[in-house]
Amino acid sequence: MLPSHYFTHAPKGYSHAESATLTTAGLTVWRALVVDGQLKPGATVLVLGTGGVSIFGLQMAKAMGASVIATSSSDAKLEKLRALGADHTINYRANPEWGKAVRALTDGRGVDHVIEVGGPGTLPQSITACRIGGHIALIGVITGRAGPVPTAALMARQQRLQGLIVGSRQEQREMIRALETTGIKPVIDSTFELAQLADAFRHEASGTHFGKICVSV
Template identity: 65%
Template sequence: MKIMTLRSPAGLDNIAIAERDDPGTPPPGAIRVALHGSSINFHDLGVALGRMPTEDGRIPLSDGAGTVESVGEGVTEFAVGDHVVSCFFPDWQDGTPTIGDFSRTPGDGIDGFAQSHVVLPATAFTKAPKGYDSVEAASITTAGLTAWRALVVDGKLKAGDTVLLLGTGGVSIWALQIAKAMGATVAITSSSEDKLARARDLGADFTLNYRSEPEWGRKVADWAGGRGVDHVVEVGGPGTLAQSIDAVRVGGHISLIGVLTGIGGEVPTAALMGKQARLQGLIVGSRREQQDFVRALEATAIRPVIDRRFALDDLAEAFAFQQSGEHFGKIGIEW
């Protein structure tokens, strides 16, 4: 069967088409899935570029969705023909976090979903949201669930809350849609006026260009009545954290998700202490949280924003487009 592999040394030029034996029929507790779609994330790009070293020949992509073709003995949750979507942490089923690395994350520690078929434990999937195609469904695995956990699971978001989002990538646009569906008021930043206009079309209440307003944290706090926002979805990392702390209210919540500006840097500890804010790191979520998210999507009729779709053979081109920073929302891979 056809797969895409990442050859050493890592780099977009070393993403190649290859063949691998068909995985066959599922053993007890497993399902066979014909994959039809994925989406790419900053994490996937890091693996492809070698920033997160992995094995030679690794199959990339942590997101995957498709149709169940057969089920192993003892599987009752899924039936042939069901539309399913993968889990970022296939071993984290429920409860508080127990995994702090990517050793069992598809496309990183284990093979991912840039292939035509997989046979995996049934617990490595959930049902996809009704009415979603495979690219849309795959977009919930990493970016969508991260936004859901940040705001709803950890942040306890409620109607009337104020939320700050940084940029217009996959996590931030998912967070915008979730926050508006939950009755929150949302501020969002970008360096592109065109992207800010698109964010307003999706319901953003306050938009701010961080290039023309370098002290955007104070501006956002002023917009939120001078007290600051209740929640910040912090995807930038050390280069933006100080402004996020300025923007959050006393006793507010900052979800530390991204490292777009680097993996380490100075933390303004006095400012954070003075705000008495909760700064919480997180990586995606559990299978149970994904099932809850799917139910919420079906109840709210949210549809993901897919900027462009690429063929599986054009995976390297999709990553190059991601590197350009021109995308708004998610980038899909479809086959």
């Protein structure tokens, strides 16, 4: 038994699998955009790759009236991102200088917010992509746990680099209210039975997924 204040209600109409996507991926990017980022309609948001965090970021930012630039290593996934509402897409594998490409798409200004899930391998490009005084939410370290950061560029561009780990119960309640109002549903790539857990991890490692991978218990 756990005390009731460990929980919140799930959004109305959500399945258990859909609800399970919220407490980590959903809540973290909600906090990045709404709580830490104070996102305003008309702002520009950059999301990296097509994992659960970034796709939630795209959906939430669009629902709040932001413009979204999204990246992926796959042109087929870029098409899916556009179908979900991305205003601009960039293949980061074909265009290793994607930070400059993002800047060009914003008339040289740079984006207001970066949902940074890559870590050391992507941060230098994210700093290039972000505007002077912009906000980089450091959520993930997919490319490695440590690495050089272009500190002079971060200083000169006067950016706020904010690390974060999920969010509070109150923030989760506010996110759920917003999900119910906007009708946003998570993008679930696939669901595996618990006995196929190893296959679920293999699928994640293959990098072919788009959105969340669920395990049914």
